[in-house]
Amino acid sequence: MRDIQSPSEQDYIQQLSIDCVIFGYQDSQLSVLVPKLNFRGDFWALPSGFIYQDEGIDEAARRILEDRTGIKDIYLEQFRVFGNSPRSNIRFLERLIELNEDTLGDKRFGRKEFDWITRRFVSIGYYALVDLNKVVPRKTELDESIDWYPVRALPPMIMDHQEMVNSALETLQLNLDQKLIAFNLLPETFTMRELQELYESIFDRAFARNNFQKKILDLDVLERLEKKFTGAANKAPFLYRFRNGNP
Amino acid sequence: MRDIQSPSEQDYIQQLSIDCVIFGYQDSQLSVLVPKLNFRGDFWALPSGFIYQDEGIDEAARRILEDRTGIKDIYLEQFRVFGNSPRSNIRFLERLIELNEDTLGDKRFGRKEFDWITRRFVSIGYYALVDLNKVVPRKTELDESIDWYPVRALPPMIMDHQEMVNSALETLQLNLDQKLIAFNLLPETFTMRELQELYESIFDRAFARNNFQKKILDLDVLERLEKKFTGAANKAPFLYRFRNGNP
Structure with missing residues (x-):
């Protein structure tokens, strides 16, 4: 140095x-x-x-x-x-x-x-x-x-x-x-809610859940994973991860 | 100088x-x-x-x-x-x-x-x-x-x-x-086709007409004007202009 x-x-x-x-x-x-x-x-x-x-x-x-x-x-x-x-x-x-x-x-x-x-x-x-x-x-x-x-x-x-x-x-x-993806901020798999919280903290405002999900899925960079069987499957949120090789 | x-x-x-x-x-x-x-x-x-x-x-x-x-x-x-x-x-x-x-x-x-x-x-x-x-x-x-x-x-x-x-x-x-709007490239009123041609020249590729129209209208910056009566109204394209005060 x-x-x-x-x-x-x-x-x-x-x-x-x-x-x-x-x-x-x-x-x-x-x-x-x-x-x-x-x-x-x-x-x-x-x-x-x-x-x-x-x-x-x-x-x-x-x-x-x-x-x-x-x-x-x-x-x-x-x-x-x-x-x-x-x-x-x-x-x-x-x-x-x-x-x-x-x-x-x-x-x-x-x-x-x-x-x-x-x-x-x-x-x-x-x-x-x-x-x-x-x-x-x-x-x-x-x-x-x-x-x-x-x-x-x-x-x-x-x-x-x-x-x-x-x-x-x-x-x-x-x-x-x-x-x-470049910022590498989220764990390997994450929920839509975690991603929304990231956006909300950066924009300093709340997003409507449905609109946010649609906007993010339209970006076409996420892959949705299978739900794990937990015995209460309808309450467990889907997990997502970034698709390989996407922008 | x-x-x-x-x-x-x-x-x-x-x-x-x-x-x-x-x-x-x-x-x-x-x-x-x-x-x-x-x-x-x-x-x-x-x-x-x-x-x-x-x-x-x-x-x-x-x-x-x-x-x-x-x-x-x-x-x-x-x-x-x-x-x-x-x-x-x-x-x-x-x-x-x-x-x-x-x-x-x-x-x-x-x-x-x-x-x-x-x-x-x-x-x-x-x-x-x-x-x-x-x-x-x-x-x-x-x-x-x-x-x-x-x-x-x-x-x-x-x-x-x-x-x-x-x-x-x-x-x-x-x-x-x-x-x-900042670039001020189009005439005061213009057709969706003219706007699409601008995008196509900048991206050097064709856009599907319906998708393009939806994407642009979603930006929420355009105002659609009344069609003029020309005697062949169904063939005349709509004219648009940028809404005042929009980004």
């Missing part, structure tokens, strides 16, 4: 960053993974980083996610570039200076790094949706903590990170039908 | 570019607008440019499109960032050198600009779909010509521009239902 704390003009592409929105799903609840930075004051920020000169952007996103959260081997996809406003860390860093003069001394940033990091940045947003039980985030020395927060009750984040989450959520909703 | 021929380190964000894929629709045919560069040899390239330091990326995309094609006031949207391979103009520029040594002398690029433009670039792809009758592309002095080419028979383009078109087309197909 290369040093993630000292951005240098030669190593990285300048003025271009990557931010990761990691959604976690568990018990019908949708959350987002947000580190709290290890500075005086309350600074929450999405897992972020820069792109090495010899590194592809998808590769950079995977490395940054692992460096900042310990999470790897998940399906991560770009969703939008943020660069309409003059995005800059400068307000965030000025606030850091107010709180702790040392922060910008030799301790963390030199003058050169400060100049580098306070220029305007365009940022590529990547997102993922993971089963919360299958990943264990780990905080780095940059962070005071790293936690999952309910998607609709996030802590105040620096810069435009809340807007990034909103935009990632829109993309997730728009593409959920196509990405169901 | 600022000078588009002399990229400078200070004015633009380095190593970041924008490429535009402009789809045109006319007479059930889908085309792409491609300038042919005004160099010796046959170089086709998508309309491209760089982002000024004080310019938002969407604003930059609109300016670049207007600078390079004369087209403005259309619905332009980002669809993907290209930056996995070490994208660089260097092969294209080396080929230019082989063909015409003067090209890299004072005539077009100085050494500094050459160094600037031959570094790795990450590029943000923007796309649009326009009614071919409503826009008049105009070539710049950078171009020998600018023309619409059938989407499935494009000339060989530099770098990864063909991949960009393929990716933009996938996005167009994925989002067509949602973007129908």
Whole structure:
């Protein structure tokens, strides 16, 4: 792992960053993974980083996610570039200076790094949706903590990170039908009710059961399994699984 | 309009570019607008440019499109960032050198600009779909010509521009239902057949008429108008228009 704390003009592409929105799903609840930075004051920020000169952007996103959260081997996809406003860390860093003069001394940033990091940045947003039980985030020395927060009750984040989450959520909703299998969120076999709960948590609204079932079956990606004989067969729900080789 | 021929380190964000894929629709045919560069040899390239330091990326995309094609006031949207391979103009520029040594002398690029433009670039792809009758592309002095080419028979383009078109087309197909109104492609009133022809040209396949009609009506964005009395009412197709205020 290369040093993630000292951005240098030669190593990285300048003025271009990557931010990761990691959604976690568990018990019908949708959350987002947000580190709290290890500075005086309350600074929450999405897992972020820069792109090495010899590194592809998808590769950079995977490395940054692992460096900042310990999470790897998940399906991560770009969703939008943020660069309409003059995005800059400068307000965030000025606030850091107010709180702790040392922060910008030799301790963390030199003058050169400060100049580098306070220029305007365009940022590529990547997102993922993971089963919360299958990943264990780990905080780095940059962070005071790293936690999952309910998607609709996030802590105040620096810069435009809340807007990034909103935009990632829109993309997730728009593409959920196509990405169901890629996200690998459900157990191998599941009930229609479990699938509906997943959709309801992501769309934050209830779906009518019959309409939902029809919509999902129309996607033509599910295989219905035989009911097990339980002695109360009419009450046992059907189990489904994703068909092999389908989108 | 600022000078588009002399990229400078200070004015633009380095190593970041924008490429535009402009789809045109006319007479059930889908085309792409491609300038042919005004160099010796046959170089086709998508309309491209760089982002000024004080310019938002969407604003930059609109300016670049207007600078390079004369087209403005259309619905332009980002669809993907290209930056996995070490994208660089260097092969294209080396080929230019082989063909015409003067090209890299004072005539077009100085050494500094050459160094600037031959570094790795990450590029943000923007796309649009326009009614071919409503826009008049105009070539710049950078171009020998600018023309619409059938989407499935494009000339060989530099770098990864063909991949960009393929990716933009996938996005167009994925989002067509949602973007129908934004693209403003059809006359105010239109028949179901005209709408089906639009879909068929974009998906490059035939749709069954009944299924198509059902799918489109399920989108719940169309309003069906009264048939005009023509003396042969049973042969006249219904006319539709987009409902106001719908997505």
